[in-house]
Amino acid sequence: MKRTAIGFLGCGNIGCGVYRLLETHGETMAQNEGVAFDIRRILVRSPGKKRSWDIPAHLLTDRAEDVLDDPQIEIVMEFMGGEEPAASYMIEALRRGKTVVTANKMALAAHWEEIVRAAREHGAGLYYEASVCGAIPIIRALNESLQANRITSMMGIINGTTNYILTRMREEGAAYSDVLADAQRLGLAEPDPTADVEGYDAAYKLSILATLAFHRHVPVESVYREGITKITPQDVQYGREFGLTLKLLAVAREVDGRVEARVHPAFVPDSHPLAGVGGAFNAVYLNGHACGEMMFYGRGAGDMPTASALVSDMIKAAKAKRHMLPAVGDARCEMAEDWACVHFVRMQAKDEPGVLAQVAGLFARHGVSIASVAQKAGGDRPGAVQMIFLTHGGSEQAVRRALCELNHDIASVCSMIRVEGV
Amino acid sequence: MKRTAIGFLGCGNIGCGVYRLLETHGETMAQNEGVAFDIRRILVRSPGKKRSWDIPAHLLTDRAEDVLDDPQIEIVMEFMGGEEPAASYMIEALRRGKTVVTANKMALAAHWEEIVRAAREHGAGLYYEASVCGAIPIIRALNESLQANRITSMMGIINGTTNYILTRMREEGAAYSDVLADAQRLGLAEPDPTADVEGYDAAYKLSILATLAFHRHVPVESVYREGITKITPQDVQYGREFGLTLKLLAVAREVDGRVEARVHPAFVPDSHPLAGVGGAFNAVYLNGHACGEMMFYGRGAGDMPTASALVSDMIKAAKAKRHMLPAVGDARCEMAEDWACVHFVRMQAKDEPGVLAQVAGLFARHGVSIASVAQKAGGDRPGAVQMIFLTHGGSEQAVRRALCELNHDIASVCSMIRVEGV
Numbered sequence: 021m022k023r024t025a026i027g028f029l030g031c032g033n034i035g036c037g038v039y040r041l042l043e044t045h046g047e048t049m050a051q052n053e054g055v056a057f058d059i060r061r062i063l064v065r066s067p068g069k070k071r072s073w074d075i076p077a078h079l080l081t082d083r084a085e086d087v088l089d090d091p092q093i094e095i096v097m098e099f100m101g102g103e104e105p106a107a108s109y110m111i112e113a114l115r116r117g118k119t120v121v122t123a124n125k126m127a128l129a130a131h132w133e134e135i136v137r138a139a140r141e142h143g144a145g146l147y148y149e150a151s152v153c154g155a156i157p158i159i160r161a162l163n164e165s166l167q168a169n170r171i172t173s174m175m176g177i178i179n180g181t182t183n184y185i186l187t188r189m190r191e192e193g194a195a196y197s198d199v200l201a202d203a204q205r206l207g208l209a210e211p212d213p214t215a216d217v218e219g220y221d222a223a224y225k226l227s228i229l230a231t232l233a234f235h236r237h238v239p240v241e242s243v244y245r246e247g248i249t250k251i252t253p254q255d256v257q258y259g260r261e262f263g264l265t266l267k268l269l270a271v272a273r274e275v276d277g278r279v280e281a282r283v284h285p286a287f288v289p290d291s292h293p294l295a296g297v298g299g300a301f302n303a304v305y306l307n308g309h310a311c312g313e314m315m316f317y318g319r320g321a322g323d324m325p326t327a328s329a330l331v332s333d334m335i336k337a338a339k340a341k342r343h344m345l346p347a348v349g350d351a352r353c354e355m356a357e358d359w360a361c362v363h364f365v366r367m368q369a370k371d372e373p374g375v376l377a378q379v380a381g382l383f384a385r386h387g388v389s390i391a392s393v394a395q396k397a398g399g400d401r402p403g404a405v406q407m408i409f410l411t412h413g414g415s416e417q418a419v420r421r422a423l424c425e426l427n428h429d430i431a432s433v434c435s436m437i438r439v440e441g442v
Numbered sequence: 443m444k445r446t447a448i449g450f451l452g453c454g455n456i457g458c459g460v461y462r463l464l465e466t467h468g469e470t471m472a473q474n475e476g477v478a479f480d481i482r483r484i485l486v487r488s489p490g491k492k493r494s495w496d497i498p499a500h501l502l503t504d505r506a507e508d509v510l511d512d513p514q515i516e517i518v519m520e521f522m523g524g525e526e527p528a529a530s531y532m533i534e535a536l537r538r539g540k541t542v543v544t545a546n547k548m549a550l551a552a553h554w555e556e557i558v559r560a561a562r563e564h565g566a567g568l569y570y571e572a573s574v575c576g577a578i579p580i581i582r583a584l585n586e587s588l589q590a591n592r593i594t595s596m597m598g599i600i601n602g603t604t605n606y607i608l609t610r611m612r613e614e615g616a617a618y619s620d621v622l623a624d625a626q627r628l629g630l631a632e633p634d635p636t637a638d639v640e641g642y643d644a645a646y647k648l649s650i651l652a653t654l655a656f657h658r659h660v661p662v663e664s665v666y667r668e669g670i671t672k673i674t675p676q677d678v679q680y681g682r683e684f685g686l687t688l689k690l691l692a693v694a695r696e697v698d699g700r701v702e703a704r705v706h707p708a709f710v711p712d713s714h715p716l717a718g719v720g721g722a723f724n725a726v727y728l729n730g731h732a733c734g735e736m737m738f739y740g741r742g743a744g745d746m747p748t749a750s751a752l753v754s755d756m757i758k759a760a761k762a763k764r765h766m767l768p769a770v771g772d773a774r775c776e777m778a779e780d781w782a783c784v785h786f787v788r789m790q791a792k793d794e795p796g797v798l799a800q801v802a803g804l805f806a807r808h809g810v811s812i813a814s815v816a817q818k819a820g821g822d823r824p825g826a827v828q829m830i831f832l833t834h835g836g837s838e839q840a841v842r843r844a845l846c847e848l849n850h851d852i853a854s855v856c857s858m859i860r861v862e863g864v
Contacts, residue, residue, distance in 0.1 A: 041590055041732055052657050052769040053589055149587070155733035157587035165571070165579035167475055168463055168753035235474050293739060296718050310463055310750035311577035311740065317715060318736035328732035331590035341763035347474040
């Protein structure tokens with residue numbers, strides 16, 4: 021049986037998960053798959069630290085060269101996290117012809133072109149299933165199952181922390197800050213939650229997914245991004261009354277040769293397959309011109325789900341006679357500057373005759389077509405009401421222009437949330 | 443660019459879908475994937491017949507040898523359907539070292555061992571993503587994404603026709619036979635619907651899925667099978683009142699080294715991801731010891747979704763330096779003769795004091811633990827009521843033994859339906 025020598029870069033919870041999976045399930049995998057692995061060195065910051073799985077001390081090192089310079093190591097597993105030095109180490113490994121298997125969406129998305137070039141130039145393998153949506157095989161699906169499709173759109177719940185927060189806000193009517201604090205206590209949100217709640221984590225992942233789906237590099241800086249920190253229980257509740265569920269969505273679409281890629285809160289109809297994706301689960305829903313609608317659902321994070329994807333990549337790499345690289349051309353992607361969707365707009369307005377007519381007139385002048393309006397008691401100020409508009413699908417720029425011209429003496433915008441999947 | 447010569451066995455709607463996909467999207471695929479295809483011959487029964495896509499007449503032949511004996515043809519695409527001659531043709535092609543790509547679950551499941559052996563002995567490729575769940579990449583997921591997992595259970599809605607029927611029965615309270623007749627009119631059910639409604643189609647697919655999940659051959663004859671023809675609107679409705687949705691489920695589980703594989707109507711809780719899978723959609727929900735819960739959802743049939751999977755296999759085969767065969771050992775699978783689940787039992791009973799006590803006593807004597815009982819007016823006979831029992835999870839054989847001993851003077855069983863995913 022073929023034995024493959026591997027090295028780890030990093031050994032936190034995910035690294036320990038991989039080690040544990042190889043130790044407890046390696047024999048069965050060897051039987052089934054005909055490949056076996058020898059872990060030669062593990063780069064860690066503090067070799068003396070207590071870890072979640074017992075790792076023999078002689079494997080640990082704090083010198084990256086011990087992994088990168090070892091000519092016997094064929095596969096380098098990277099789960100250090102963070103942009104640097106992870107990206108440089110990966111490029112270094114690829115330049116030496118080693119296969120890289122990574123869970124690091126940030127380093128990969130931020131250095132996509134350099135990393136892919138290094139792999140291509142040195143005939144080295146690059147595997148990154150674990151970098152997006154944990155155990156869900158969405159990378160494999162895009163690269164090896166949907167090649168016959170023109171992917172027209174993709175919508176994903178690709179950040180578990182924000183989905184957990186929004187699910188609880190919906191179920192309990194709770195405020196964002198309360199649920200966040202609770203999630204932090206439970207270890208479901210980081211002490212500094214910015215990367216998750218502001219959509220950075222989802223933007224990195226979407227950059228990778230959209231690049232694969234549209235076969236052109238969609239840089240992370242081109243991804244429009246808006247977080248969930250301003251979401252109020254009212255928005256969640258009013259959406260509910262319209263039969264809508266609020267999610268942090270990652271949306272990518274190709275329209276007339278231009279790509280839109282955006283991460284922001286969005287409502288989906290309660291009947292949409294994504295609406296039922298609760299708690300810390302992830303899901304990617306997509307449309308291909310041949311396959312039609314499709315959804316992948318599962319655990320997008322956690323040590324063992326991520327280890328499942330990493331070890332699957334390891335097995336695939338060890339069995340490969342030739343490594344497949346992403347089918348992405350060199351052309352930069354032309355990004356859309358506007359996109360069409362339904363908009364949910366909540367305003368606080370003066371409770372006076374003529375106000376609705378004025379606001380409706382403003383929308384009309386900007387070509388924004390209104391599908392429904394609801395008026396609710398209970399503005400924050402005396403004499404104020406809440407007005408909720410649902411537009412027909414149309415230009416987002418038009419909605420923004422209209423809202424910019426709103427006369428603040430009569431109404432002010434509380435929130436503008438896109439509605440997808442209608 | 444590498445060009446690969448292919449031959450078709452069959453050219454109905456699916457074959458025409460593949461032809462169409464290659465003709466309309468082939469150039470883009472060649473750009474992205476670096477492979478191109480030449481269709482050399484197409485075996486059909488009646489070369490003169492009108493088809494759903496315009497196929498040049500010179501490609502058509504009614505002699506199988508024109509495809510099987512052509513030394514230039516590297517990949518044989520099989521979508522004739524039916525067990526024979528499809529299985530013999532596939533084996534013939536594999537013996538000549540040709541790669542076979544098939545959508546034919548029946549031929550593949552019924553001749554699994556011979557077909558896999560022929561591929562192995564002749565170093566030929568065997569690809570069958572399209573044979574289960576159309577466009578959904580469940581075969582790829584089991585073989586190439588979940589290798590690091592011990593799959594503990596799998597539940598699938600893997601027949602679109604029955605899911606369409608059950609969805610409409612639920613939504614409209616309609617009777618089975620009415621919805622079936624409608625589905626037949628709409629072309630969603632065959633004139634002879636037996637293969638779908640009696641669960642044969644799902645059993646073939648489950649045999650393939652369970653074989654891959656458990657790495658031992660699960661022959662189709664070992665799959666327990668029960669169809670949906672006896673399902674009544676009452677069952678659907680009563681289930682609804684308990685918060686349950688009725689589906690034709692394909693269930694496979696490994697418990698203590700034994701495999702259970704069964705296709706039958708089953709309730710799932712309304713909150714379960716499978717409950718929302720409506721209409722003709724398919725979904726496979728599974729549990730792996732590392733990846734946790736996962737679900738794949740999409741179009742399980744139709745010419746273009748099936749063509750999407752077939753062409754994806756074609757591309758994969760054309761790019762492969764070495765073909766991967768299913769990681770299945772030679773050992774026959776030990777099948778479970780009993781399994782544990784929650785049971786929904788509906789009875790028609792005499793409306794007399796003591797009847798409930800007698801039935802409850804009978805269950806107790808057989809070790810069946812009752813979770814809840816509901817009594818409903820409206821038996822078919824005067825003086826009769828409906829009694830609905832939900833058991834705790836437990837032995838199915840115990841429930842059957844209890845029901846066998848039921849005194850028909852006091853009660854008779856209308857239906858016994860398993861409840862999964864609780």
